[in-house]
Amino acid sequence: MAYDISRRFLLAGATGLGVAGATACASGASAIAETTEAAFPPEKVAVENPYLLGPPEGVALLSRNENPYGPAPSALKMIEYAASKGAFYASQDAVLLLKTMIAEKNGVAPEQVALTTGSGEALSAIAMIYGPNGPIVAPRLFWDTTALYAANLGMATIDRVPLKADMTTDLEGIEAKVTTETGLVQLCNPNNPTGLVADAATLKAAVKRMASKTMVLVDEAYMELADDPEGNTCIGLIKDHPNVIVSRTFSKIYGMAGIRMGYTISSPEVAQKIQATAMSWSPCTSYAAAIGSYNDEAFLAYSKAKVKEAREMITATLDTLGLEYLPSQTNFVFFKSGKAANDVQKAFAEQKISVRGQYMDYVDWTRVSTGKIEDVERFCKALPAIVGA
Ligand SMILES: Cc1ncc(COP(=O)(O)O)c(C=O)c1O
Structure with missing residues (x-):
């Protein structure tokens, strides 16, 4: 091996x-x-x-929604500096500096930012804080790892609402379930694994109404990759709706999945609860890398362009083969191969190409991540024979 x-x-x-x-x-x-x-x-x-x-020899790793172009050189320089200070826990100065940078970019106060070891840690904390209050209402298909974490501990139940026929999140259906007895509403925008962005006006109106009854979490792990992040983010709602929480990560566009840094923006009270419930202290290297690259607009633009280029290669291939896919605004594409997803995964694996296996009962849908252009080229070349086209 x-x-x-x-x-x-x-x-x-x-x-x-x-x-x-x-x-x-x-x-x-x-x-x-x-x-x-x-x-x-x-x-x-x-x-x-x-x-x-990193990926094993010769493997095109297209299953985990990473950005292989990261970390940014601006992050790497800071990691080198941080490594030399690795004897020490991350300083409060570093914590405050990163919180302040995030706050400034998003028009909030530093006390509204909680920093965690990847956004997954914050999302698990949120599920454990609010899960015991009542069900977590969510779309049937979403990034459910952290809600399941709380569920596995007996701290939450997940009430899943089927997707609409076009595989968008059924906001009306979700809202119909929400009462003051709901523990948490969890949305993912853009959603994983569909890659779809919700209609901004509809989403924001629904979030506002639901937040008058319970806590609403919007997981925006892929938002920086969307066509219009500013227009679609729910961060602007937090000011007047203290029950809204938005999570973001350095794992996706920043290309730091292995470095581990994520954050939430919420009311100061909620931020304090999340920070107090998080179970670890992030490494000084994570703070340093995040500080180094947070405002590195050139790197962000470069990554976004690479993701778009790779995504267009994938969708052009799917178009040529006449295969159905969802219009993704992320670094992955969910497509209907017409073949059993686990068989498709195995067939790709034989060619050292890693894609995701089956989701729930979406038997013949496969999710492929964008990656290095040469890896996406291999995927596009291998696809026709695998789907029998
Ligand atoms: C939608 C979504 N949210 C959150 C995460 C967690 O990522 P991280 O803990 O690396 O920030 C992922 C990881 O793939 C994800 O897809």
């Missing part, structure tokens, strides 16, 4: 550390140098296990 670390590699590392440890008692500086040498320097990883992190 490509991820296997060879026994030789492990033994070499372990023995070396032992020797260096003993030497360390004898002489300080040279011992540190030896420890460094015996450890896992990047050059060694590159030679002996170049795929320790």
